[in-house]
Amino acid sequence: MSATVETIKSVEEATGGDYKYGFVTDIDSEFAPKGLNEDIVRFISQKKDEPEWLLDWRLKAFRLWESSVKEEPTWANLKQTPMDFQDAYYYAAPKKGEAPKSLDEVDPDLLETYEKLGIPLREQEALAGVAVDAVFDSVSVATTFKGKLAELGIIFCPISEAVRDHPELIKKYLGSVVPASDNFYATLNSAVFSDGSFVYIPKGVRCPMELSTYFRINAAETGQFERTLIVADADSQVSYLEGCTAPMRSEHQLHAAVVELVALENADIKYSTVQNWYPGDKDGNGGIYNFVTKRGACRGDNSKISWTQVETGSAITWKYPSVILQGDNSIGEFFSVAITNNYQQADTGTKMLHIGRNTSSTIISKGISAGHGQQTYRGLVRVQGAAEKARNFTQCDSLLIGDKCGGHTVPYIEARNKTAKVEHEATTSKIGDDQLFYCRQRGLSDEEAVSLIVNGFCKEVLQKLPMEFAVEAQKLLGISLEGAVG
Amino acid sequence: MLTAKSHNDFYFEHFGNIKSDLPGAKLQWLSRARTEAIERFLDCGYPTMNVEEWKHTNLLKQSDSFPVMGEPSVNEVAERDIEALLLDSIPSHRMVFVNGFFCQRLSDVGALPAGLRLTTAGEMLVEQPELMEEHWGQPWGFLEHRLSGEEDPKPHSMVALNMALSPGGPVIHVDRDVSPELPIHLVNVVVSEASGVMSQPRTLLIAGEGSGVTLLETYIGGGVQPHMVNALTQVRVMKGATVRHYKHQGEGSNSFHLATNLVRLDSGSTYSGCVFSNGGGISRNEARVRLEGQRGDCTLDGIYLGRGQQHMDNWTRVDHVAPYGETREMYKGVLDEKAEGAFQGKVRIWPEAIASRAQQLNKNLLLSEDARAFSKPELEILNDDVQCAHGSTIGDLDQECLFYLRSRGVDEFVARKLLIEAFVGEVIDRAPDVPIRAHFRKLFYQWFSQAS
Numbered sequence: 019m020s021a022t023v024e025t026i027k028s029v030e031e032a033t034g035g036d037y038k039y040g041f042v043t044d045i046d047s048e049f050a051p052k053g054l055n056e057d058i059v060r061f062i063s064q065k066k067d068e069p070e071w072l073l074d075w076r077l078k079a080f081r082l083w084e085s086s087v088k089e090e091p092t093w094a095n096l097k098q099t100p101m102d103f104q105d106a107y108y109y110a111a112p113k114k115g116e117a118p119k120s121l122d123e124v125d126p127d128l129l130e131t132y133e134k135l136g137i138p139l140r141e142q143e144a145l146a147g148v149a150v151d152a153v154f155d156s157v158s159v160a161t162t163f164k165g166k167l168a169e170l171g172i173i174f175c176p177i178s179e180a181v182r183d184h185p186e187l188i189k190k191y192l193g194s195v196v197p198a199s200d201n202f203y204a205t206l207n208s209a210v211f212s213d214g215s216f217v218y219i220p221k222g223v224r225c226p227m228e229l230s231t232y233f234r235i236n237a238a239e240t241g242q243f244e245r246t247l248i249v250a251d252a253d254s255q256v257s258y259l260e261g262c263t264a265p266m267r268s269e270h271q272l273h274a275a276v277v278e279l280v281a282l283e284n285a286d287i288k289y290s291t292v293q294n295w296y297p298g299d300k301d302g303n304g305g306i307y308n309f310v311t312k313r314g315a316c317r318g319d320n321s322k323i324s325w326t327q328v329e330t331g332s333a334i335t336w337k338y339p340s341v342i343l344q345g346d347n348s349i350g351e352f353f354s355v356a357i358t359n360n361y362q363q364a365d366t367g368t369k370m371l372h373i374g375r376n377t378s379s380t381i382i383s384k385g386i387s388a389g390h391g392q393q394t395y396r397g398l399v400r401v402q403g404a405a406e407k408a409r410n411f412t413q414c415d416s417l418l419i420g421d422k423c424g425g426h427t428v429p430y431i432e433a434r435n436k437t438a439k440v441e442h443e444a445t446t447s448k449i450g451d452d453q454l455f456y457c458r459q460r461g462l463s464d465e466e467a468v469s470l471i472v473n474g475f476c477k478e479v480l481q482k483l484p485m486e487f488a489v490e491a492q493k494l495l496g497i498s499l500e501g502a503v504g
Numbered sequence: 505m506l507t508a509k510s511h512n513d514f515y516f517e518h519f520g521n522i523k524s525d526l527p528g529a530k531l532q533w534l535s536r537a538r539t540e541a542i543e544r545f546l547d548c549g550y551p552t553m554n555v556e557e558w559k560h561t562n563l564l565k566q567s568d569s570f571p572v573m574g575e576p577s578v579n580e581v582a583e584r585d586i587e588a589l590l591l592d593s594i595p596s597h598r599m600v601f602v603n604g605f606f607c608q609r610l611s612d613v614g615a616l617p618a619g620l621r622l623t624t625a626g627e628m629l630v631e632q633p634e635l636m637e638e639h640w641g642q643p644w645g646f647l648e649h650r651l652s653g654e655e656d657p658k659p660h661s662m663v664a665l666n667m668a669l670s671p672g673g674p675v676i677h678v679d680r681d682v683s684p685e686l687p688i689h690l691v692n693v694v695v696s697e698a699s700g701v702m703s704q705p706r707t708l709l710i711a712g713e714g715s716g717v718t719l720l721e722t723y724i725g726g727g728v729q730p731h732m733v734n735a736l737t738q739v740r741v742m743k744g745a746t747v748r749h750y751k752h753q754g755e756g757s758n759s760f761h762l763a764t765n766l767v768r769l770d771s772g773s774t775y776s777g778c779v780f781s782n783g784g785g786i787s788r789n790e791a792r793v794r795l796e797g798q799r800g801d802c803t804l805d806g807i808y809l810g811r812g813q814q815h816m817d818n819w820t821r822v823d824h825v826a827p828y829g830e831t832r833e834m835y836k837g838v839l840d841e842k843a844e845g846a847f848q849g850k851v852r853i854w855p856e857a858i859a860s861r862a863q864q865l866n867k868n869l870l871l872s873e874d875a876r877a878f879s880k881p882e883l884e885i886l887n888d889d890v891q892c893a894h895g896s897t898i899g900d901l902d903q904e905c906l907f908y909l910r911s912r913g914v915d916e917f918v919a920r921k922l923l924i925e926a927f928v929g930e931v932i933d934r935a936p937d938v939p940i941r942a943h944f945r946k947l948f949y950q951w952f953s954q955a956s
Contacts, residue, residue, distance in 0.1 A: 093556070095651040202613040256805075352772075394651075403874075418888035421855070426651065431879040433898040436870035440894040442881070 036393075040124035047337035050109035056080060059209050062109050066178045066212075069185065079198035079208035091202050094365040095394040095426055096334055096453055098307065101272065105440030108210045108243070126303035163227065173218040174229055177245055182217035191249050195278040195315045195342070203274040203336075204311040207243045211276065214244035219254035219285070228484055230259040233275075241435035246277040252318060257288040257484055270298075270333060273309045283345065288326070290483055292491050295331040302361025302390070305333025312339035313369075316377075323350035325368065326482045328491040333362060340395065343405075351381040353479040357495065358391025358423070367397035372408035374439070383414035384476050387423040394426040402436040407437040416446040417475055512546050518573060527672045528629035533641050539829075540807070541857055542668035548661035557648065557659035560846035560878055561788045561817045563630060563760075572701050576602065581693055581725075583610055589693075589724040589754075589759065591946050594939045596689035596720065599674050600891055603694060604703035606674070610691075614757055619682030620717075625672025625706065635677075635712035639738060640667075642661040651884055659876040663764050666736040670706035676719065678745075680712040687718035687748075687937065694727030694755060695849040707737040708881060712743040718748040720742055723763075724783070735763040741773040743797065748776050750940050752947060754783030756813060757826055771797025771826070778805040778935055780944050781816055781949045788817040793828035795822070795857070805931050807944070809951050810843030810875075817846040824857035831862040837929050839868065839875035840955065846877070860887070864894035869901060921952060 039431040050061050059080045071089030087103065168176050169288060170458035179308065181188050188456060198208035215231045233244060249255055260277075281287050289312075298305025308331075352368040370379035387393045393413045416425030425442045444461040449471050457467035473480075475497065483491055519542045528534045528616040565947050581602055587593065588641045597890040599622065600610035606624045613622055629636050646664065654667055657664075674690050692705050698761040723733060733755065738900035741747045763785040767775055779789050793802050808816040837845035847866040868877035901923050925948065932944045 092654065093651060097653055254556065392651075416885070417891070418885065420887050421858070423888060424651075424884070426885060427881075427883040427894065429880065429882075429896070431896050431898060432877070433868070433870065434876045435661045436873055436875060436900045438870075439899040442879070442894075444881075444891040444894050446883055446884065446885045446890060448890070 049107045052107055053104040054106075054108055054141040054210065054263070058108050062210055062212065063158075064190040065109065065180070068178075068181060071189070072181060075193070075198065076209050076211075078206050080210075082199055083205040083209055085200070086202060086205065087148075089202070091287070094336055095392065095428075096336065096363050096365050096395070097392075098334055098363075099270070101270075101307070103206075106272065109212060110288040124438075161486050167225075168225070172221050172223060172225055173240075174218065175216055177211075177214045177216040177247060180247075184216075184218070187249065188216070188247070191247055191278070191280055192245075193273070193278075194309050195280060195313050196276050201311060203309040204276050204418065206243060207274050208416070211243045211245040214268045215248075216245045216246075216247040219250045219256045219260065222223045222253045223249045223251075225256040228257050228259055230261070232261045242271075242273045242275070244275045246275070247280075248287060248289070249280045250287050250321075252283040252285060254282075255286040258290070259484060260289070260291045261294070261490075266285065270305060270307050272307045272309065273332075275312075277310070277312040277339075279314030279323055280488045281314065281318065281321035281323050283367070284320045285318060286322045286324075287314065288324045288484075289314070289339070291325075291327040291329075293327065293329045293331055293335070297331045297362050298333040300360045300389075303332070305362070306331065308332035308335045308337065310337040312337060312341070313342065314350075315342040316319070316345050316350065318348075319345040319374070320347045321345050322349040322351075324349075324482070326351075326353045326479065327366075327478075328483070328495075329354065329356040329364060329366060329476065330495070332364075335362075335364040335366055337366050338368055340371070341379065342371045342373065343379065343408075344373045346374040347376045348374055348376070350382070351482075352379075352381045353482045354383045355386070355476045355479045355491075355495070356384070356393060357386045358388070358393045360389045360391065362389075363392045365394040365396055366415075367395045369398040370400070370410060372399075372405040372410070374408040375404070376408070377405055378409040379411075381412040382478050383412075383426055384479055385414070386419065386472065386475070387416065387425045390422045392424045394424065394428060395444070396428045398430040399432070399440055399442070400430075401433040401435050403434045403441060405435050406437050408435065408440075410438075410442075412442040412444075414444045415475070416444075417472065418446065418448045506657065511551060515665065515669075516542065516546060519601060522573075522669070522790070527624075527626035528633070531629065531633055531637075533637050534629070535588070537641055538668045538923075541664040544657060544664040545661050545668060548658045548664070549651070551658050553657045553660055555656070557819060557848070558788075560844075560848070561762075561815070563788060575605075575712075581610065582697055583605070586610060586691065586693060586724075589654065589865040589914050590691065590722065591943070593689070593790045594720075594943055596687045596688065597684070598689040598691060599904040600691045601673060601705060603701060604671055604673060604692070610844055613660070614686075617682065617684050619679030619715075620684045620690065620815075621675070621677040621679075623675050623677075625708065626676050627673070628675045630675075632699075634949040635710075636708075637677075639710065639740060650830060662734055663736055663766075666704045666706055666734050666764075670704040670736065673705045673707045673712070675707075676709045676717070677819070677888075678709075678711045678715040678717045681714040682712065683716035684718075686805045687720050687940070689720045689722065692721070692723045692733070692735070694723075694731045694733060694759065696726055696731045699840075700730040700731040700732060702734065703732065705735045707735070709737070709739045709747065709749075711739075711741050711747045713742045714744045716746040717916075718940070720750040721749075723751075723753045723755055725803075726759045728756055728758055730758045731755070732762075733762065737763070737765045739765065739767040739775065740773050741767065741769045743770045745770075745778050746774040750777075750935065750937075750944075751779045751781075751789070751904060753779065753781040753787055753789065754947070756783065757785050757814070758786045759787075761789075763787075763789050765789075765791045767791065767793040767802075769795045769797060769800035769802060769829075770797050774799065774801040776803035776805075776936060778931070778944075779818070780807045780947060781818075782809040782947065785813065785815075786815045786817075788819065790819040791821070793820075793822045793831075795824050795826055795831070800826065800829040802829070802831045802837075803934070804831070804833045804849075805848075805934055807928055807931050807948075808835070808837040808839075808845050809928075809948070810837070810845055811840040811955070813842050815844045815846075820821065820849040822851045822862070824851070824860045824862070825852045827856065827858045827860070829857060829860050831864075832862075833862075833864045833866075834931055834934065835866045836928060837866075837868045837877060838871065839877060840871040842872070842874045844876045844878070846879070847879045847896075848882070849894075850882040850884065851894075853887050853890050853892065855886045858887060858889040859889045860892075862890070862892040865894045868898040868925065870898065924952065
């Protein structure tokens with residue numbers, strides 16, 4: 019049997035059963051009633067003890083969403099069953115009395131869940147030196163290392179807490195990068211967002227450790243709508259990690275998050291994601307619809323925002339982490355590895371909007387499609403008239419494994435300034451028989467050879483991940499293509 | 505500005521007035537196809553910028569007034585005017601059309617070799633209606649199939665309008681294994697009177713099995729009067745045949761030029777197309793190629809040179825339906841002053857089209873502060889046995905190259921000319937026909953020398 023045929027076979031053999039995070043934690047939860055209306059929005063706001071202005075903001079977004087509910091976007095290369103927005107819970111929280119003051123007060127069931135996920139919160143606190151905010155269904159359950167960070171003036175807390183303790187910051191920055199009217203799912207999120215992380219790095223501070231959030235959808239028939247806001251003040255620096263998992267359920271669950279980053283003068287934000295929501299089974303049943311709006315604004319001169327993502331999960335991924343390069347000399351980066359196997363679909367990419375002078379952006383996107391997976395890179399690079407000497411380099415490569423999958427590339431390139439230099443290149447191919455032959459001739463097995471080639475294919479991106487994540491990401495690559503890449 | 509509604513009424517009324525006078529009006533299949541086409545257009549209206557395929561071309565700019573439909577009666581063209589517009593023309597079998605109507609007086613078909621038929625749709629509909637039905641009867645490509653599963657008729661409404669209203673145009677039929685020595689040159693001249701004239705030329709080329717033919721289409725005229733050309737060219741390349749298809753689009757600066765080429769390739773056939781556009785105020789050249797037989801070979805090239813307020817849109821789609829096909833695309837734009845250039849190219853490899861290869865390249869030179877370029881090279885691959893790549897660049901002339909030349913005593917003007925010529929020359933030199941390369945070069949020099 020030729021190597022390619024074998025590869026295809028092993029990809030087919032690899033089923034959703036390999037999703038090792040598919041367990042459900044049996045925990046008492048509190049739900050809002052099913053469906054979505056103004057009362058639900060008020061209910062969420064009330065549950066969170068929110069001030070009046072935030073409720074108004076939510077209601078405004080809700081009305082906007084309501085008026086556009088019939089115009090669910092259809093432009094992406096995605097085949098999806100229409101969603102019934104009234105047939106889902108918009109709020110689910112682990113039942114508990116008071117909010118925990120420290121990890122010792124956190125429900126041991128929850129801690130165990132995170133343990134299973136490979137995020138031992140205690141251990142992390144003691145050893146790894148990574149500050150973690152864990153979001154379970156809609157609510158942030160634990161944040162580690164708070165004390166140590168507070169000494170430096172760094173704020174790292176659930177966004178609901180930030181609304182209470184730092185309303186001036188939230189008022190100033192919430193919705194300033196992704197306005198409530200931005201797009202269908204962002205509007206929905208603005209109306210019903212439950213929790214998420216808030217990070218503020220004060221002037222001149224380099225965050226001494228990686229900040230990290232783990233998101234977990236547990237309850238059935240719920241959507242998760244978290245909202246993350248990171249503000250890096252002048253001359254500061256932060257690296258932020260995000261991971262996500264969900265149990266295996268036969269229905270589709272919606273995850274519509276919004277992430278906003280603001281980098282002021284000379285600030286540097288690095289945002290890494292390992293997305294491993296439940297991808298559905300091998301016949302395409304169930305799985306998370308991951309419709310996320312992520313955007314960063316380089317507001318100050320010499321600022322930098324870097325997105326790194328490893329997308330292995332979700333039935334459908336729809337996500338375009340973008341950078342608005344406003345400040346002069348600001349830098350935007352996007353590194354992505356996306357894998358679609360079985361019936362997974364991904365329409366993902368980035369937007370780089372060059373507004374300031376001497377701005378530069380780099381886009382490296384690697385897509386691997388296997389089984390019946392369909393994958394689209396969709397990106398926009400726009401150079402505005404004032405963006406003197408803007409520079410962009412884009413490379414997006416697709417690797418196809420099996421003859422039922424698809425890999426598509428849709429780049430939009432727009433230049434309105436002659437001093438700009440914009441370059442784009444893309445390739446699509448399968449693993450070359452000659453490459454396999456070369457490896458096998460030197461004594462590698464088929465599996466090893468494919469693994470070597472795929473790892474080499476993604477290397478440029480994996481190298482950009484913080485070390486804690488790189489290991490996990492490499493493991494995930496293996497699981498997602500189990501059998502195919504060893 | 506007039507509303508879309510009143511435009512619909514206008515076209516519907518016009519169709520009612522002329523339908524019994526159109527060639528082949530008595531043929532049932534044809535009148536049915538025309539009725540279907542006008543209904544399709546009335547449903548969709550002009551494609552707006554919200555239609556993805558038309559996002560860079562704003563048709564509403566022209567719809568301030570109703571166009572005057574082109575008529576043969578405005579023919580007041582002298583032969584020397586045409587010669588001047590063509591530069592000096594290459595030896596060919598030449599047919600001239602004025603506002604979409606054949607003009608015997610200006611044409612010079614010469615002695616045709618056996619097996620080459622050069623005529624008009626009107627005549628062909630009388631002589632070989634069944635042949636015309638095969639190619640005109642099926643409304644080809646009326647729906648835009650998108651990967652999301654959507655089927656959208658809107659991008660095709662201008663094709664529908666042409667199918668409904670076109671008075672016909674040239675029909676070229678090349679018999680099996682016939683390869684005419686001289687190219688066929690179709691010249692479309694637009695003559696405007698005081699208000700804008702709209703013409704709907706429709707061309708059909710059938711290259712029989714194993715034949716080989718060169719076709720050059722030239723669109724000129726218009727002067728400073730506004731006018732609109734809505735052209736449709738259908739090319740059928742039969743088994744093992746070769747078609748070399750060139751087009752020069754060079755109307756006056758107040759014109760709208762919309763054109764669609766529909767090309768079907770049978771097995772083992774070769775199509776190489778090249779569009780040279782430097783005319784028109786707003787132009788959109790669309791090419792759709794389907795590789796329907798195995799081992800089809802397709803080249804799509806384009807050059808767009810813009811200045812002033814010109815807007816030039818190039819839109820291509822190649823569908824690899826059958827195995828072992830190969831596509832190469834190279835589009836280059838030079839944009840000066842306030843010109844805008846756009847390239848949208850799509851290659852789709854269908855699941856059955858194994859061992860397909862596709863290369864797409866779009867490069868843009870921006871020569872002034874206000875010039876703009878938009879590029880969207882797109883790949884849709886539904887099969888793993890492929891080798892596909894695309895690339896796109898936008899930028900100014902390389903300063904180092906300029907410095908190199910100037911440090912060797914070449915003045916800036918000449919240095920720039922050399923570099924731009926080399927940039928465009930890469931596309932010109934891919935043309936298989938040497939006389940046409942020379943013709944395109946001449947057009948380039950003329951364009952360059954007109955720089956203000």
